[in-house]
Amino acid sequence: MKKSLIVIGSLILLLLTACISEEKKEETVDSESTSETVEDYSLDIQIAGGTYGSEYFAVVAGGASNKILIFDAKYRKLVTAIDTGGPKLERTIPEYYPNLHDVHAMTFTNDFSMFFTVNWFDYEEPSYVLAYDTKTLKEIWRTPVGKGGHHAALSPDEKYLYVANDRSGTISIVDIELQIEVDTLHVGEGADYITPAMYWDGIVIDTPYLFATVNTESKVVVFDWKTNEIVKEIIVGETEGKVHGVNLTPDGKTVWVAVGGDNTIVVIDVETLEITDRIQLKNRPIHISFNPDGKFGYVTTGGHQIFKVDTMTHDVVWNQTGTIIPAHMAVSPDGKELWTLNHGLSTERYPYLIGGRPVSGVQIWDTETGALLAEMPSEGPPHEIQFIPYHAFGLQQVQDDSVTVTAEGLYQSACSSCHGGNLEGGGGPSLENLSEKMTVDDISEIILKGSGMMPDGLVDDQEAHLIAEWLLNNGIDSDVHSH
Numbered sequence: 001m002k003k004s005l006i007v008i009g010s011l012i013l014l015l016l017t018a019c020i021s022e023e024k025k026e027e028t029v030d031s032e033s034t035s036e037t038v039e040d041y042s043l044d045i046q047i048a049g050g051t052y053g054s055e056y057f058a059v060v061a062g063g064a065s066n067k068i069l070i071f072d073a074k075y076r077k078l079v080t081a082i083d084t085g086g087p088k089l090e091r092t093i094p095e096y097y098p099n100l101h102d103v104h105a106m107t108f109t110n111d112f113s114m115f116f117t118v119n120w121f122d123y124e125e126p127s128y129v130l131a132y133d134t135k136t137l138k139e140i141w142r143t144p145v146g147k148g149g150h151h152a153a154l155s156p157d158e159k160y161l162y163v164a165n166d167r168s169g170t171i172s173i174v175d176i177e178l179q180i181e182v183d184t185l186h187v188g189e190g191a192d193y194i195t196p197a198m199y200w201d202g203i204v205i206d207t208p209y210l211f212a213t214v215n216t217e218s219k220v221v222v223f224d225w226k227t228n229e230i231v232k233e234i235i236v237g238e239t240e241g242k243v244h245g246v247n248l249t250p251d252g253k254t255v256w257v258a259v260g261g262d263n264t265i266v267v268i269d270v271e272t273l274e275i276t277d278r279i280q281l282k283n284r285p286i287h288i289s290f291n292p293d294g295k296f297g298y299v300t301t302g303g304h305q306i307f308k309v310d311t312m313t314h315d316v317v318w319n320q321t322g323t324i325i326p327a328h329m330a331v332s333p334d335g336k337e338l339w340t341l342n343h344g345l346s347t348e349r350y351p352y353l354i355g356g357r358p359v360s361g362v363q364i365w366d367t368e369t370g371a372l373l374a375e376m377p378s379e380g381p382p383h384e385i386q387f388i389p390y391h392a393f394g395l396q397q398v399q400d401d402s403v404t405v406t407a408e409g410l411y412q413s414a415c416s417s418c419h420g421g422n423l424e425g426g427g428g429p430s431l432e433n434l435s436e437k438m439t440v441d442d443i444s445e446i447i448l449k450g451s452g453m454m455p456d457g458l459v460d461d462q463e464a465h466l467i468a469e470w471l472l473n474n475g476i477d478s479d480v481h482s483h
């Protein structure tokens with residue numbers, strides 16, 4: 001009962017919004033406008049925030065919120081959040097970043113059926129790899145790795161998950177089938193990032209090596225994912241302690257390394273493993289992302305900047321200022337949007353605290369123009385992000401109208417909020433005994449065109465006809481008329 005009240009309540013809200021948008025339409029769209037322009041004012045696009053994103057989920061590791069945040073990328077809405085469990089401890093070293101229980105990594109298998117994050121609950125204890133089933137969103141296993149587990153990446157053949165352990169200076173090699181750490185690479189304290197082997201749609205990057213940054217030693221460790229052996233260590237920075245993001249271009253031919261301490265992006269050739277260029281970018285570069293076509297790279301910085309850089313000429317195409325530290329980011333699979341995960345959003349827009357912490361969140365940028373398209377506050381600070389297609393979570397059965405739609409169902413969802421659950425009336429007149437004054441065609445016309453405060457276009461032609469027949473029969477189903 002309560003549930004149905006809520007449902008009816010939200011329907012009224014929806015309809016009210018529909019009425020309002022309907023009125024706006026009349027005010028703002030002049031009669032010569034094409035039908036396309038009218039469609040731009042639809043409720044759906046208003047809900048999406050003026051433009052649509054792509055039909056994907058953005059799955060985001062929620063940092064100190066201890067959660068995994070799942071956004072609908074088309075409508076730019078948080079759909080759900082999963083708590084990753086584990087003890088919630090106080091920070092033992094407050095000034096040290098990342099904070100305790102830092103859900104940082106977000107790595108999907110290439111078919112998106114499983115995903116992994118890494119969480120740590122204590123500085124002096126092992127951190128954990130947590131494996132989830134995408135369809136049920138349930139944790140299926142967890143296993144301990146090194147201390148301060150930060151970022152993770154799968155080998156291109158998906159046999160191993162590599163975890164960079166910031167505080168034990170190692171890379172844990174977790175066998176996915178055995179679900180335990182089977183080997184360890186000793187790389188140096190401040191092991192931070194490992195190049196992901198897949199960015200979009202399960203397309204695996206063609207590369208013999210993966211690359212990991214080691215912050216305190218300003219180096220990149222190159223390892224062969226077939227033998228799990230270190231091939232080379234490349235010193236990338238002159239200033240120690242500020243090397244962070246490391247990413248392969250989508251073609252697997254070059255690697256970009258964010259060397260914050262030197263205000264550079266170091267470019268490494270994958271074939272020769274030599275540094276080929278240093279791109280100067282001010283304000284301490286942190287992370288790197290690429291367009292699916294590989295033509296542009298994006299760099300976020302500790303000074304709140306976002307740079308779009310041409311991967312051929314290394315020229316800056318545009319430069320924008322985000323809110324507080326846009327760190328992690330990803331480009332949508334259609335290449336149109338750049339999602340940055342910001343440590344803080346505007347305190348003017350969100351002047352409150354959530355659980356004692358300032359509001360962090362996502363900003364969405366038009367990759368072409370650099371314009372800010374949308375913003376979603378969230379707990380966090382949010383970290384790594386992966387776009388996954390809708391179907392990876394499972395799709396609702398799309399209903400076949402001719403089989404499942406009934407006049408009663410249509411009436412209850414589109415009309416009853418104004419005309420009452422039993423045709424008795426409410427905001428609109430009673431619809432009892434209509435047969436005394438109207439025909440099926442009269443009623444259909446009112447339904448399709450609307451009347452006074454009654455909005456038009458609530459249902460389509462066929463549905464209007466179905467409801468009209470049902471109304472003439474005083475809301476009693478008749479086999480003769482059913483479709």
Ligand code: HEC
Binds near residue numbers: 019415454455458
């Ligand atoms: C937002 C409220 C609202 C909704 C939703 C709504 N109506 Fe109405 N409806 C009205 C109002 C108000 C009137 C009276 C219109 C007028 O004054 O011209 C009306 C009039 C009618 C009439 C004419 C009744 C008469 O006696 O002249 C019919 C038939 C009707 N509605 C059917 C429907 C059907 C079927 C639906 C669902 C598809 C629907 N309405 C949805 C508000 C609504």
